[in-house]
């Protein structure tokens with residue numbers, strides 16, 4: 001879309017704010033289904049701002065937009081139907097962002113966009129690889145609120161949307177405010193449908209449960225598959241670990257874009273003006289037609305050994321079977337160890353354990369850390385806080401090797417590279433709490 005030369009002249013000659021209404025028209029003309037604007041200095045972007053500026057130093061305004069997905073594709077137990085829609089709308093999200101950035105460029109503004117999902121900054125793995133976290137931006141732009149399942153729910157389209165962001169150097173004459181109400185009904189259908197138990201009724205999210213299964217054919221799951229090939233002594237040995245259907249599925253993901261294994265939380269969500277009537281009119285029918293087929297679906301759920309997800313599938317989904325796999329989330333720094341604790345914490349496995357751990361890391365990466373586990377709750381703090389039930393003093397490199405199962409604990413204890421003060425059984429109890 002090209003601007004008239006009069007408009008072009010206006011934006012070049014006046015540093016005055018650009019009309020939000022005009023930018024909205026441009027975004028809709030580029031194909032967005034809804035759009036909202038956030039100033040880069042909005043307090044909601046604390047923690048995000050630096051990451052955005054590193055990639056796009058000219059950023060002043062974030063244009064957040066949503067793209068609708070076809071609901072019945074996402075709901076189908078045939079996940080190929082859901083995945084073609086994720087890919088189709090995902091590509092369209094990037095195309096809309098491209099068109100809007102181009103339109104802004106045409107009127108003399110600077111604009112760029114990060115991908116809807118991939119490609120990301122893979123060299124940063126296993127830390128955060130994405131540049132813009134589209135969800136908090138969309139919430140700040142008034143496009144929706146986060147539901148119990150942690151997806152953004154748009155007041156009209158529900159959660160059947162993908163999100164995009166265009167970063168621009170213009171300032172606007174008005175910005176959005178977050179929605180005052182949350183469209184989430186707290187019906188907990190997402191909790192019931194998730195095959196891994198990743199969504200707790202109180203809204204807590206067990207990242208590694210979702211990630212290990214749903215992302216089996218993405219980053220870490222893919223690394224694990226490669227390692228199973230490297231470890232296999234023969235084709236027959238490989239086939240014992242990986243079924244033919246799994247090999248074909250991996251080929252399909254590599255050839256046509258990675259396929260999500262579930263996203264059932266999104267499939268069953270009845271929130272949003274356009275979506276809710278089917279649920280309100282006949283809840284029983286909604287459950288029978290949309291939730292039950294996903295719950296009854298016979299399929300393999302990928303779990304890590306000893307995880308809450310492993311127990312959950314066995315208890316809740318008799319038609320599903322688990323397969324133990326690695327999820328490729330290797331810890332390669334003490335900072336990563338500290339950050340990863342909350343992502344890997346297995347609330348149920350922690351049970352009634354109540355203990356405070358002091359970690360004193362020495363050597364290459366010095367850091368003091370207090371980890372408290374109390375009746376299924378975890379807190380991680382820098383420094384040594386309160387009294388420890390177990391104090392672990394360890395050389396940072398040795399500790400990382402121990403976590404990766406490359407160094408033996410006994411050997412490290414004998415060589416005084418790891419020292420414990422307190423009941424050593426608490427270390428085993430600690431290990432059980434993390435997947």
Ligand code: B12
Nearest residue numbers: 116126127130132133134149150151152162163207260263
């Ligand atoms: C990382 C990520 C994931 C992670 C973590 C999900 C999460 N709750 O954040 C995993 C792999 C589990 C995931 C799964 C899914 N995702 Co996703 N995902 C993203 C991504 C790249 C960033 C999310 C984010 O901003 N998180 C930060 C804050 C806001 O979320 P949080 O819950 O407070 O924090 C979590 C993450 O930070 C994560 N985390 C922290 N450190 C690290 C490090 C690494 C390496 C990783 C991988 C994760 C991670 O763990 C935290 C706790 O859960 C965005 C794309 C983007 N660039 O924004 C898409 C995005 C959020 N995903 C999306 C979708 C659709 C899904 C799935 C439905 C996938 C699918 N198609 O099957 C599921 C839904 C799972 C769920 N119920 O949340 C959409 C959501 C659309 C919407 N309506 O809200 C997004 C916005 C993509 C898009 N452009 O539309 N996703």
Ligand code: SF4
Nearest residue numbers: 147184185188190269
């Ligand atoms: S399924 Fe129900 S509880 Fe879950 S996010 Fe949607 S409306 Fe909220």
